[in-house]
Amino acid sequence: MFKPLELFIGQRYTHSQRRNRFISFISFASMLGIILGVMVLITIMSVMNGLEKELRARILGVVAHVTVSGTDGKLEGWSEIYESLAQANHVIGVAPYIEKQVMLTNDSKLRGVQVQGIDPAYQEQVTDPVLELLEGQYSDLTPRGYGIILGVGLAQSLQVYPGDKVTLVVPQVQVTPAGILPRVRRFTVLGLYTSGVPEFDNMSAFVHIDDAARLFKLGEAVSGIRLRLDDLFAARLLAQQLQQALGDAYSVKDWSHEHAGFFRAVRMEKLAMSIILFMVITVALFNLWASLAMGVNEKEADIAILRTLGMEPKKITRVFMVQGLIIGTVGTVLGVVFGVLLSLNIEVIIVFLENTFGFKVFPADLFYISEVPSELHWKDVCLVAIAAFIAAIIATRSPARRAAAIQPAESLRYE
Known part of the structure; x- marks a missing residue:
């Protein structure tokens, strides 16, 4: 050759x-x-x-693919846009939420916590299987029941178990006959969850959205609306479309923006x-x-x-x-x-x-x-x-x- x-x-x-x-x-x-x-x-x-x-x-199993909120940190009249959001392309779940930073104590230990007010009727739509409830159910959270579901890491650090009482301290003062005091409320631990993300398990807790609204004096307002999609890579385009459709009165962000860093x-x-x-x-x-x-x-x-x-x-x-x-x-x-x-x-x-x-x-x-x-x-x-x-x-x-x-x-x- x-x-x-x-x-x-x-x-x-x-x-x-x-x-x-x-x-x-x-x-x-x-x-x-x-x-x-x-x-x-x-x-x-x-x-x-x-x-x-x-x-x-x-991470996306415990956070929203897209969030819609008000430009001032709270969303009034969320039910008015709920149906239009639910019918948007790729959307398979929509749920209102309230999210605030608070202190949580069992009288001997104190931890900073991100408490989330959720509606059990909607929460299953936006929850990923990665977030596993070890004890209790979302349905255990009821209006005025003042129950709370803790991350397993947070429960371990506070040394509390289902049935125990914890005190939630809101960093907002109220004037009382005894003087200016922070707003506090006793909650009963109803369940534990794990997400596989230590930062989330160690710093987050769920309460009923009505209890959160009453505690933070929001009335009918919420922090925002979470959207879950069937294709998480469609989130950026959907967020842009929703922002254009809803106007400047709303703030629409997708996961790639909120967790870009x-x-x-x-x-x-x-x-x-x-x-x-x-x-x-x-x-x-x-x-x-x-x-x-x-x-x-x-x-x-x-x-x-x-x-x-x-x-x-x-x-x-x-x-x-x-x-x-x-x-x-x-x-x-x-x-x-x-x-x-x-x-x-x-x-x-x-x-x-x-x-x-x-x-x-x-x-x-x-x-x-x-x-x-x-x-x-x-x-x-x-x-x-x-x-x-x-x-x-x-x-x-x-x-x-x-x-x-x-x-x-x-x-x-x-x-």
Whole structure:
């Protein structure tokens, strides 16, 4: 089978490196570095993708996809727009809510809490299965019943259980015969919930919306209306449409706006880790450059003879480009294969290592998740492979051009 002369000589030079153990070792080290760099980079990017997806699912399980509120912090006449919101595209649940910052105490411990007034009749429409009631039901919350459902972390910090009493302190004063005092109300713990998001479990509680309105003196007003969608990625467009339809008297925000900083930080971490890990590939490519540079010195007489026989400088360049690209291509392909396999099986591998050595990668008490998630994006795989291949071309280019610049007369003078 016919082969271009440059390809034939380049392959021969690649195999002949085995005679020079030092150059062969550097070439092997550069290929191994490319394999490891590509493999680890694909795996880390997949883990970061899985982490972002898992965090998004957990956080959006306890917050609204879209919220509609008044520009002054409260929404009057919410029932007038309820039907129009319920009929909007992608909306599968609508519920009014009241949300305020308060203090909660069991007489010996005091905690800052975000209390949410909910209507049990609507709450199921906007609640994700990720928010699990461990004890009690939303229907246990009744008007003037002054019951409260606590996050499991909050209940543990206050050392209270269902049936116990807690005191809710509103940071608003009221004038009484005894003087100016904060507004307080005793509540009975009716249930516990967990969302898998420690910050939410440790700082939030639910009460009936009528009790919240009475406590905060809101009358018929609420803080806003929560919307749950069948497609959370439609939230931004829907929020824009609702804002335009409702006018400036209302404030419409979607989850990507309210939690933009958090998800931006996750993406920045992914980018930073990708850049750091790409340095591993860069070091491997430096080894590739060094092995080719030494190979050019070793083959200087051969290059001079080829030039004397009439081979053009650009073909000499291609000979060493072939040699470098063989190493770069093999390293990239093997790195992609191992990286994809590792990404698809990382959860099983981590569980095996945790059981074998008795440690946890993500302790449940410190992180939102307790398992290592992974989601392979083929665009990430292609991006890493293309970047590694282009970097290999760049690393190969300099020694190859140097080989083409060798003068035959100077090189053969002492041969």
